Amino acid sequence: MTVRAFIGLGANIGDPVTQLEEALELLDKHADIDVVRVSSFYQTAPVGVLDQPDFTNACCEISTSLQPLDLLSFLQEVEQELGRIREKRWGPRTLDLDILLFGEENIKLESLIVPHPRMHERAFVIVPLAEIAPDIVVRDGKTAAEWKETLPDAGDITKRSPQDDIENE
Numbered sequence: 001m002t003v004r005a006f007i008g009l010g011a012n013i014g015d016p017v018t019q020l021e022e023a024l025e026l027l028d029k030h031a032d033i034d035v036v037r038v039s040s041f042y043q044t045a046p047v048g049v050l051d052q053p054d055f056t057n058a059c060c061e062i063s064t065s066l067q068p069l070d071l072l073s074f075l076q077e078v079e080q081e082l083g084r085i086r087e088k089r090w091g092p093r094t095l096d097l098d099i100l101l102f103g104e105e106n107i108k109l110e111s112l113i114v115p116h117p118r119m120h121e122r123a124f125v126i127v128p129l130a131e132i133a134p135d136i137v138v139r140d141g142k143t144a145a146e147w148k149e150t151l152p153d154a155g156d157i158t159k160r161s162p163q164d165d166i167e168n169e
């Protein structure tokens with residue numbers, strides 16, 4: 001049996017676009033994961049610690065036969081493999097992979113809470129999610145598209161183009 005799940009991806013040091021692309025490749029190579037859909041990559045202002053570089057964020061839909069904790073372990077392996085550097089809890093990182101939704105499951109473990117508890121407040125999560133799955137229910141019966149309407153900063157999030165990196169060199 002497979003489950004439809006959504007993963008949030010983010011990075012703001014190193015080469016964020018390449019790190020996200022490589023993470024998507026590693027996910028899709030796993031025998032028990034199919035990457036079904038990937039959002040655009042977005043340039044987003046940091047939330048939490050403000051004094052750090054902008055992030056590149058995206059979201060993907062997967063179909064997986066893994067159990068949630070096995071998926072979490074695999075995401076942590078991918079973060080390690082692609083050289084995660086995270087000096088502070090809310091600080092810069094080379095790659096962050098979060099399970100946002102796992103079917104309709106509500107999971108409350110010390111190591112994993114799904115749906116991701118703050119996703120509905122974060123434009124950097126909801127905007128890419130609403131792009132690929134506007135009708136998915138996130139929380140309180142409201143869809144990703146409906147949560148997007150509640151976020152005042154949703155309009156500040158811009159799609160990145162590969163050209164951005166060349167122009168910023």
Ligand code: GSY
Nearest residue numbers: 010044045046047048055090124
């Ligand atoms: O929760 C993921 C890490 N993170 C991010 C992020 O991915 N994007 C933006 N824009 N701000 C963030 N603050 C943290 S912590």
